[in-house]
Amino acid sequence: MLHWIYIAMVCWITALVLQELFQEKSWRNQIALSLVLIPLLLRIFHIK
Amino acid sequence: MLRQSSLRAGLLLAGVILICLSAALEFRRMDSPDRILPGEGTTRTRALKDYLARLEGSRSDTLVYFLESREPGATVLVLGGTHPNEAAGFLSAVLLVEGVRLKKGRLIVVPQACHSGFTCTDPLEGYPQSYSFPSRSRLRTFRFGSRAANPVDDWPDPLIYRHYPSGQQLSGNEIRNLNRAYPGKADGTTVEQVGYAIMKLIAEERVDLAFDLHEAAPEIPIIDAIVTHQKGRDLAAGALLNLELENLQYALELSPPNFHGLSHREWGDLTPVIPFLMETSNPIQGRLRGPTDEALILEGKDRQYRRALETGRMRITYSPDGEPLARRVGRHLRALQAVLNAYGELYPDRRVEFEGIPSYEEIMKNGVGAYLQ
Numbered sequence: 549m550l551h552w553i554y555i556a557m558v559c560w561i562t563a564l565v566l567q568e569l570f571q572e573k574s575w576r577n578q579i580a581l582s583l584v585l586i587p588l589l590l591r592i593f594h595i596k
Numbered sequence: 597m598l599r600q601s602s603l604r605a606g607l608l609l610a611g612v613i614l615i616c617l618s619a620a621l622e623f624r625r626m627d628s629p630d631r632i633l634p635g636e637g638t639t640r641t642r643a644l645k646d647y648l649a650r651l652e653g654s655r656s657d658t659l660v661y662f663l664e665s666r667e668p669g670a671t672v673l674v675l676g677g678t679h680p681n682e683a684a685g686f687l688s689a690v691l692l693v694e695g696v697r698l699k700k701g702r703l704i705v706v707p708q709a710c711h712s713g714f715t716c717t718d719p720l721e722g723y724p725q726s727y728s729f730p731s732r733s734r735l736r737t738f739r740f741g742s743r744a745a746n747p748v749d750d751w752p753d754p755l756i757y758r759h760y761p762s763g764q765q766l767s768g769n770e771i772r773n774l775n776r777a778y779p780g781k782a783d784g785t786t787v788e789q790v791g792y793a794i795m796k797l798i799a800e801e802r803v804d805l806a807f808d809l810h811e812a813a814p815e816i817p818i819i820d821a822i823v824t825h826q827k828g829r830d831l832a833a834g835a836l837l838n839l840e841l842e843n844l845q846y847a848l849e850l851s852p853p854n855f856h857g858l859s860h861r862e863w864g865d866l867t868p869v870i871p872f873l874m875e876t877s878n879p880i881q882g883r884l885r886g887p888t889d890e891a892l893i894l895e896g897k898d899r900q901y902r903r904a905l906e907t908g909r910m911r912i913t914y915s916p917d918g919e920p921l922a923r924r925v926g927r928h929l930r931a932l933q934a935v936l937n938a939y940g941e942l943y944p945d946r947r948v949e950f951e952g953i954p955s956y957e958e959i960m961k962n963g964v965g966a967y968l969q
Contacts, residue, residue: 550752551751551752566609569605569608569609570601570602570605572601572605573601575601575604578601578604578605578608579608581608582605582608582609582611582612585609585612586612586615586616589612589613589616590616590619593616593620594748595616595619595620595623
């Protein structure tokens with residue numbers, strides 16, 4: 549159960565980061581946000 | 597029309613997905629089983645689930661190989677892969693399964709005792725996921741696992757691990773260490789179940805002598821040692837003397853009576869078996885090591901350990917030419933034979949005799965691959 553609460557939290561943070569990625573205008577910030585997305589997606593899909 | 601920044605975000609997202617996909621494919625490779633090709637000496641196979649049905653279908657179930665002769669003799673158990681990042685222990689067991697026949701006695705081999713640990717690597721160590729070398733007929737690739745079972749199988753680790761049944765306390769991550777889990781528990785954690793199944797195997801198969809093959813970092817004091825329960829002291833001492841005559845130095849370490857969960861303690865206390873644990877020097881496990889790659893597993897050469905050896909400021913077991921896999925496997929197999937020979941001298945009607953087992957010098961000269969299928 550604890551595991552799925554953790555995954556739900558990661559999904560929520562991922563949604564926020566995705567929203568920011570599409571709203572952001574600076575390309576530097578967009579690259580930074582996409583880098584943040586990598587570990588979040590890896591956790592959601594149980595990779596690494 | 598799409599704004600430029602949205603288009604860029606979409607492209608970056610596609611890049612992120614590509615990176616995740618490639619990581620996923622590499623990650624999934626750890627679930628592909630290693631190919632062990634039993635030689636003509638292997639007479640039958642079972643699995644750990646035959647000793648504990650609960651393990652069926654789990655990541656911890658693993659194959660048990662039987663090498664049986666027609667001549668009576670002792671029954672010997674060899675465990676490799678208790679710690680899946682200790683390649684020489686695992687490969688010594690594989691070599692027995694693939695290249696050895698029994699003339700007298702019976703040999704039971706479990707090359708991947710902690711099978712769950714072969715499906716992941718230790719975090720933050722930068723370990724390679726696999727290593728390859730040529731054998732007699734093909735290029736063999738084996739997984740390089742983690743010291744303990746996959747955390748996914750028992751997540752999360754507790755802050756403190758309480759050993760069953762002694763109540764001894766260890767750090768939380770040791771809950772996934774098979775060599776802290778004996779005698780195990782039928783309905784316990786992943787490794788407690790494996791420990792229980794191995795104890796049951798020892799009892800059901802009436803094992804006389806059991807070997808747990810390990811490796812450790814060059815700075816660990818019990819390197820190149822034979823660790824045994826007090827009832828194996830004389831046998832180990834006899835073996836050590838014979839090994840010394842062959843110019844192979846070993847230390848004899850007695851299992852601490854109050855340190856629970858270890859194979860050499862619990863197997864010896866709770867079953868009639870005489871247990872032995874052997875260690876070789878493995879630079880990839882060391883804290884001082886430099887680049888951590890496949891070559892370090894196979895050749896065992898590390899510049900930092902060489903420097904430590906030359907300056908003499910650290911007590912390490914490291915040869916100037918490195919600690920190659922061939923030497924580590926050769927030492928394990930030679931020490932195993934030396935203990936069995938000492939046992940045969942004490943009990944001539946319980947001898948165990950091998951055919952096709954390479955000598956230490958042969959393995960050093962031809963490499964491990966020359967003795968695998």
